[in-house]
Amino acid sequence: MLKVFSCPGKALLAGGYLVLDPDYEAFVVALSARMHAAITLLRPLGQSELTKITVKSPQFKGGLWSYHLDINKLSESDIVEAHGRNNPFVKTTILTVLSYLKPTDNYEIEITIFSDSGYHTQAGSTAKVSNNGTRRFYYHDAAITEVPKTGLGSSAGLVTSLTSALLCCYLGPNFLNKTAEENAQTLNCLHNLSQVAHCIAQGKVGSGFDVAAATYGSVVYRRFKPELITRLMELDPSQFSNGLKELVDNADWKIVHRQCSLVPGIRILMGDVAGGSETPKLVSKVLKWRKENPERALQVWTNLNNSNMKLVESLEQLRKSSKSDYSQTLDYLNTHSASEIVDDNLSPGLLNIINCIKHIRHWLKLMSIESGAEIEPDEQTRLLDRCEALKGSLGGVVPGAGGYDAICLLVAEDSIDRIITDTKNDEEFKRVNWLQLEDQKQGLIEEKIEDFEGLIHIPGNLC
Ligand SMILES: Nc1ncnc2c1ncn2[C@@H]1O[C@H](COP(=O)(O)OP(=O)(O)OP(=O)(O)O)[C@@H](O)[C@H]1O
Numbered sequence: 001m002l003k004v005f006s007c008p009g010k011a012l013l014a015g016g017y018l019v020l021d022p023d024y025e026a027f028v029v030a031l032s033a034r035m036h037a038a039i040t041l042l043r044p045l046g047q048s049e050l051t052k053i054t055v056k057s058p059q060f061k062g063g064l065w066s067y068h069l070d071i072n073k074l075s076e077s078d079i080v081e082a083h084g085r086n087n088p089f090v091k092t093t094i095l096t097v098l099s100y101l102k103p104t105d106n107y108e109i110e111i112t113i114f115s116d117s118g119y120h121t122q123a124g125s126t127a128k129v130s131n132n133g134t135r136r137f138y139y140h141d142a143a144i145t146e147v148p149k150t151g152l153g154s155s156a157g158l159v160t161s162l163t164s165a166l167l168c169c170y171l172g173p174n175f176l177n178k179t180a181e182e183n184a185q186t187l188n189c190l191h192n193l194s195q196v197a198h199c200i201a202q203g204k205v206g207s208g209f210d211v212a213a214a215t216y217g218s219v220v221y222r223r224f225k226p227e228l229i230t231r232l233m234e235l236d237p238s239q240f241s242n243g244l245k246e247l248v249d250n251a252d253w254k255i256v257h258r259q260c261s262l263v264p265g266i267r268i269l270m271g272d273v274a275g276g277s278e279t280p281k282l283v284s285k286v287l288k289w290r291k292e293n294p295e296r297a298l299q300v301w302t303n304l305n306n307s308n309m310k311l312v313e314s315l316e317q318l319r320k321s322s323k324s325d326y327s328q329t330l331d332y333l334n335t336h337s338a339s340e341i342v343d344d345n346l347s348p349g350l351l352n353i354i355n356c357i358k359h360i361r362h363w364l365k366l367m368s369i370e371s372g373a374e375i376e377p378d379e380q381t382r383l384l385d386r387c388e389a390l391k392g393s394l395g396g397v398v399p400g401a402g403g404y405d406a407i408c409l410l411v412a413e414d415s416i417d418r419i420i421t422d423t424k425n426d427e428e429f430k431r432v433n434w435l436q437l438e439d440q441k442q443g444l445i446e447e448k449i450e451d452f453e454g455l456i457h458i459p460g461n462l463c
């Protein structure tokens with residue numbers, strides 16, 4: 001059997017920090033930089049043999065991790081990588097999925113991972129193209145831990161696509177081709193398993209918005225209560241498998257993942273900015289400020305949340321209309337910038353989006369100043385103000401936790417190429433590398449095998 005699955009990357013457009021609290025929702029845009037997992041079930045093995053799972057990531061030096069597993073002894077210490085290499089996300093995903101499935105048969109399995117170019121810098125890489133020319137991946141002479149990342153959620157995409165590949169192997173090639181209700185149930189199981197594996201591999205329980213986007217696509221997301229997973233992680237190893245099964249199949253995660261995508265004519269434009277940010281430090285500063293200033297923090301978060309949700313409502317309203325209802329405004333936007341819009345005859349939906357972005361930035365800036373966390377530092381403020389002045393721009397924010405390493409704009413589709421061209425030689429944009437990505441309505445999807453021929457080894461004796 002050979003199957004290929006892929007998951008999208010992410011940009012948390014509205015709801016950073018607030019999404020850590022289950023009382024709030026966030027809007028995460030799934031992106032067309034996708035993580036792919038091609039699984040080959042090479043052969044069944046005997047009862048006395050060990051299951052062999054090899055995960056390859058040919059785009060990176062040393063991108064090969066092989067595990068020989070006794071399916072009756074699946075504790076952390078029992079799963080050893082054959083070459084002494086370490087990839088906590090690969091190892092933990094295998095351990096989590098097999099602990100959940102508790103397989104009774106042994107197999108030799110090979111999984112090949114491919115990540116689209118948006119996840120990592122392309123500097124110093126060489127492109128390889130599939131036989132039919134539909135896929136182009138960039139190969140690096142360095143290990144994956146040494147190649148600069150762009151913040152699109154590579155580990156979440158890896159864990160979710162790898163989980164899909166393993167479930168396909170053990171549950172059968174058509175595990176997601178059943179009734180709509182069965183598929184939804186299977187997708188929720190896959191999501192829950194991926195959230196558990198991602199948290200264990202990271203050693204902390206984030207909001208999980210990135211795994212939700214990888215699974216479900218662009219969504220309005222409300223997180224699960226962290227205790228669901230922290231309690232599992234505290235279990236005695238002998239109880240882990242039963243606890244995992246109960247959590248994945250029977251617990252009420254109470255999450256929200258309501259489909260919400262951008263509207264025709266409006267595109268997301270991600271800017272990878274030469275700079276860094278340390279999410280854990282930013283998060284701890286904000287949560288410390290919130291704890292020490294509860295009333296002020298509630299006021300800021302309430303206003304910020306109102307702006308976040310008004311952005312979502314504006315998109316949902318616009319989606320109910322047809323593009324022709326606001327195309328005149330889009331045309332106007334192509335020759336004017338968000339900072340110079342004065343004509344009240346314009347589409348209220350688009351004007352609302354522009355105003356929401358301004359208000360989201362206002363409250364994020366206040367939180368930056370009052371908490372001391374550099375969510376929108378002054379350099380990013382200046383850059384985003386310049387972006388607001390670009391013709392065709394509806395404005396932009398620092399996505400997710402913010403910091404120095406990314407900006408995220410909403411732009412009129414017909415202006416995207418001009419914005420990229422006009423800013424190329426602009427001194428104020430010299431640290432910005434634009435990523436041309438699309439919003440992805442769909443999360444996990446099955447890919448066509450023929451699109452990967454020439455990039456993966458397809459053995460003749462497939463079982
Ligand atoms: N294509 C891949 N093949 C194998 N492992 C990968 C791949 N992409 C990511 N990983 C794993 O995920 C790790 C990166 O996860 P980490 O949590 O450090 O960053 P992240 O927050 O997911 O990154 P970003 O959001 O910037 O993509 C890598 O070191 C590697 O272990």
Ligand SMILES: C[C@@](O)(CCOP(=O)(O)O)CC(=O)O
Pocket residue numbers: 011012015016017018019020151206207208209279283399400401402
């Ligand atoms: C700050 C936070 O709310 C968002 C982090 O987003 P990003 O990793 O910067 O894209 C943390 C979280 O949700 O886990």
